[in-house]
Amino acid sequence: MKRGALLLVAVVLAGCGAAKDEPAPPAFTVVQEAHAGAKAPPPAGRYLTARVLKADLFIIARAEGEESISKLKKAGADRVISPYRIGAVQIAQTALRPAVVDFVEIATSSDNLELSIEEIHIQQDSPMAGRPLSEVTQRDKMNVVVVGIQHAHGHMEFNPVASTVLQSGDHLIVLGSAETLKQFERSAR
Numbered sequence: 001m002k003r004g005a006l007l008l009v010a011v012v013l014a015g016c017g018a019a020k021d022e023p024a025p026p027a028f029t030v031v032q033e034a035h036a037g038a039k040a041p042p043p044a045g046r047y048l049t050a051r052v053l054k055a056d057l058f059i060i061a062r063a064e065g066e067e068s069i070s071k072l073k074k075a076g077a078d079r080v081i082s083p084y085r086i087g088a089v090q091i092a093q094t095a096l097r098p099a100v101v102d103f104v105e106i107a108t109s110s111d112n113l114e115l116s117i118e119e120i121h122i123q124q125d126s127p128m129a130g131r132p133l134s135e136v137t138q139r140d141k142m143n144v145v146v147v148g149i150q151h152a153h154g155h156m157e158f159n160p161v162a163s164t165v166l167q168s169g170d171h172l173i174v175l176g177s178a179e180t181l182k183q184f185e186r187s188a189r
Contacts, residue, residue, distance in 0.1 A: 051076055107175060117147075117173065118181045120188050124168040128188050134162035136187070144176035144184050 050057050061077035063069045065084075072080045094101045107117045122128050128136045137146055149157045152169025166172070172188075174181060 114177060115175060116178045116181055117175050118185070120172040120174055120181075120185050122166050122168055122170045122172065122188060126166075126168060126188050128166050129168040131166055132162065133160055133164045133166060136166065137184075142176075142184050142187075143180050144174050146172050146174050148173035 050059055058079075059077045060079045060081060061072040061075075063072055063080050063082040066082070069080045069082060090101070107115050133146060133149075136142070137144055146160060147158070149160050149164065149166070150171040150173070151157065152167055157164070174184060176184065
């Protein structure tokens with residue numbers, strides 16, 4: 001997953017219905033040439049971007065250095081990941097808050113069957129839309145903990161109060177067992 005542009009193109013091609021045994025379209029060749037450090041640009045008209053192939057694609061890019069972060073964002077990446085920054089933050093957090101780091105690792109590990117963390121999208125026709133959090137997370141029925149809500153307008157609310165009314169487009173960040181999270185997600189549809 002650390003191949004940047006090549007991974008991105010593979011995702012784009014999968015989203016556009018290209019079969020595995022079909023030859024790569026020109027866009028793939030262009031990215032390969034650019035990624036291999038080709039000196040000359042491809043002929044005019046061969047510049048295709050991921051957004052042209054799939055307009056609603058969520059693009060994640062890997063930055064090699066701090067200076068490339070802003071360039072990748074300007075180029076259209078929705079998120080830019082810097083492995084060096086992530087590593088530095090992880091080291092600092094481990095030194096300052098080792099129990100928190102251990103908890104997050106357990107909660108996000110696919111090996112853990114007791115606790116998982118998931119993102120649940122509240123769609124427009126969801127029975128949860130327009131209802132307070134207290135109604136949809138009744139602990140005696142669902143046994144999940146909503147630790148955050150990324151509202152449709154972008155604001156992230158941490159530890160939301162029970163009276164928070166859920167809206168379509170919200171994303172709930174939820175802790176629970178894998179099974180209860182599946183049930184909770186089904187009830188959100």
